[in-house]
Structure formats: structure tokens, C-alpha cells
Amino acid sequence: MxxxxxxxxxxxxxxxxxxxxxxxxxxxxxxxxxxxxxxxxxxxxxxxxxxxxxxxxxxxxxxxxxxxxxGGPVFTFNEALSLQVMCEDQQEIDHFWSRLGEGGDPRAQQCGWLKDRFGVSWQVVPQEMLQYLVDPDPAKVERSFAAMLQMKKLDIAALKRAHEGK
Structure with a gap:
């Protein structure tokens, strides 16, 4: 093997x-x-x-x-470890958010994070999110981050508008 x-x-x-x-x-x-x-x-x-x-x-x-x-009930998942799904577009975000979240904990949804029905934490994130957070313009970073904090499932169009100041 x-x-x-x-x-x-x-x-x-x-x-x-x-x-x-x-x-x-x-x-x-x-x-x-x-x-x-x-x-x-x-x-x-x-x-x-x-x-x-x-x-x-x-x-x-x-x-x-x-x-x-x-392995038995000795260990359980927590948010200290999550799996990131880097999405190309809103359709991918919608797909993974919906499917991975089926039967999961709706209280554990914030800023693109969700917990699935097995207790595994996932981050469903647009690929361009990192660009918004490392932009050399601090005002753009602040707006992008503030917009993200208001979301459960991330909305690419809304994040882009916030980044651009619109």
C-alpha cells in the first residue's frame, strides 16, 4: 500500500x-x-x-x-480545530454552507464558521477574503472585517461592497 x-x-x-x-x-x-x-x-x-x-x-x-x-466517546471535537473550505464563488459557499450545516448546530455559526452534525467545525470562506484582510489600506481591512463579523454565512457581494466602501 x-x-x-x-x-x-x-x-x-x-x-x-x-x-x-x-x-x-x-x-x-x-x-x-x-x-x-x-x-x-x-x-x-x-x-x-x-x-x-x-x-x-x-x-x-x-x-x-x-x-x-x-475510537469511542473519550474525545470530542471542538472549535480549536476547523477545516477550511476555500470557495471560488457564492454558489460554492451556498452549497457547502447548506450541505455541511445539515443537522449541525445553528448556534455555532458565525463569520463563515459552522459545526456539522458530527461536531466538526468548518470555515466556508471565499478565496478573496484573505485579500480583503491584508489590503494595505487599513480602512478597507476595517470595513471588510466589520462586515464579516455581522454575517453567519459569508456573502461575497456584501464583503466586496464593504471592502470598496460602497
Whole structure:
């Protein structure tokens, strides 16, 4: 077996690794599952999982490999780690915001951030947002940032108007 990426994020789930991987690969065009591994009989006294139940799911989204692990309820996701989706246009923002947010926590939506139904935090961001935040004109940066703070799902046209002072 060949390792494709040197760094592969591993997402720890209680028991929803396969469900999450199937959901994510359905949200991202071209997303796919590469491999499912299963718990063996060995170590059941440590991991507590039935032999044959899903251990890991190797999957790919937009060219990035991930591992989803069924590790039990010991650890949960929080906002200290999020996955950024850099979007080319408002249609992409609308798609990813809507799909990733299905069944998620609506209270955890601010400035392009959302939490999905598995507790994973995502940032759905227009690619040009960084340009607005590093503009050499501090007034443009202030307006762009202030506009972003008022949004849940980011609106490219509104951000552009704020950046331009319109």
C-alpha cells in the first residue's frame, strides 16, 4: 500500500466514522472512500469493539486525504480545530454552507464558521477574503472585517461592497 500524503488529518469519532465519511464524500464533488479497516478480535479488552466493526475509513475530499477513526466517546471535537473550505464563488459557499450545516448546530455559526452534525467545525470562506484582510489600506481591512463579523454565512457581494466602501 502506497502512502499518498505525508500529513493525513485523523478525525476521531465515537462510532460514526463510516457515516461521516459517506456524508462528507457526498458533499464534496469527486469525494471518495478509499479503504475501510475493521477491528480484529485482538485487543477487545482494551478497545471494547466487536470484531469486524469499522475501525477506520480512509477518504478523500478535494484532493486531501483524511482518516476517520471509531475510537469511542473519550474525545470530542471542538472549535480549536476547523477545516477550511476555500470557495471560488457564492454558489460554492451556498452549497457547502447548506450541505455541511445539515443537522449541525445553528448556534455555532458565525463569520463563515459552522459545526456539522458530527461536531466538526468548518470555515466556508471565499478565496478573496484573505485579500480583503491584508489590503494595505487599513480602512478597507476595517470595513471588510466589520462586515464579516455581522454575517453567519459569508456573502461575497456584501464583503466586496464593504471592502470598496460602497
Amino acid at each position: 502506497q502512502i499518498v500524503s505525508k500529513i493525513v488529518p485523523c478525525l476521531w469519532f465515537d462510532h460514526q466514522a463510516e457515516e461521516a465519511a459517506r456524508f462528507y464524500t457526498g458533499v464534496f464533488p469527486g469525494g471518495r472512500i478509499h479503504l475501510v479497516t475493521r477491528y480484529p478480535k485482538a485487543g477487545r479488552e482494551i478497545h471494547g469493539r466487536e470484531a469486524g466493526s469499522v475501525l477506520t475509513v480512509e477518504f478523500e475530499l478535494a484532493g486531501q486525504r483524511f482518516t476517520a477513526l471509531n
